[in-house]
Amino acid sequence: MFYTSSIGTGLGVFLGAGWLTGQLGHIVGPRKRWWLILCNLIQTCLVFAATAVQYRYGVEDHGPKALTVVSLLAFAAGSQVVQSRSLAATEISTAMATAAxxxxxxxxxxxxxxxxxxxxxxxxxxxxVVGGLIGALLYRTAGSAAALAVSGAGKALASLLYIFSGGEKKKVNTSEV
Incomplete structure (x- = not known):
């Protein structure tokens, strides 16, 4: 079911996270390694927090606990979209697949x-597509919290990859002037 409170909360928190992550990124440098790692770790913690709420209280389709889960996931998603935009990976739109x-x-x-x-x-x-199918299978067989836990594990892996991946190469000025 669709609940107006969930939609409004999700959109508001998503936009708020985008604004906060984007503005802080302008201050510290949106492509700085420590900032990318920190953002990813925060996003990972938010997904695991949503998972914990569902494991502890069960899945609710509306009410305060549902809005808490929606808010945690919306904040993580809003921050992720800003982060992907700052990396200028235009081929990979984390906001919508239709563009890709x-x-x-x-x-x-x-x-x-x-x-x-x-x-x-x-x-x-x-x-x-494969992730969506696996997530749907997990959701159907093990429940929403398990699917969120796997999603959190994927985000944790992405955070680790940021830590161990090579840094951005500095452009060398080949001008002879």
Whole structure:
């Protein structure tokens, strides 16, 4: 069921998280490694907090506990979208898959072998579809809290990858002037 309070809360918290993460990112530098790691760790904690609420109190479709879960997940999602935008990974839209599908379909170089943007879009969309199917299976067999726990584990893995991935390469000025 759709509840106006859940929709309003989710959208408001999502936008608030986007604003807060974006504005703080402008201050500290949106692509600084420590900022990316911190944002990801906070997002991971929020997903696990939502998981804990559902494990502790069960799944509710409306009411304060439901709004708490919606708020935690909306904040994590809003922050994630801002973070992905700051990384300028335009092939991977964490906000909506339709943009990636359309960009894939209109790619002039769709059938060219060496096409990194196309390959990233395809990988993103495959991961999204497979993840959605696995999440649906988990939800159906083990419940919402278990699906959220797996999602939190995925976010934790992403945080670890930020820690161990190479930093951004500095551009070398080759000008002779």
């Amino acid at each position: 599908w359309v960009d894939l379909m209109i790619d002039r170089r769709l059938f060219v072998v060496d096409n990194r943007p196309r390959t990233r879009r395809v990988a993103f969309l495959l991961a999204l």
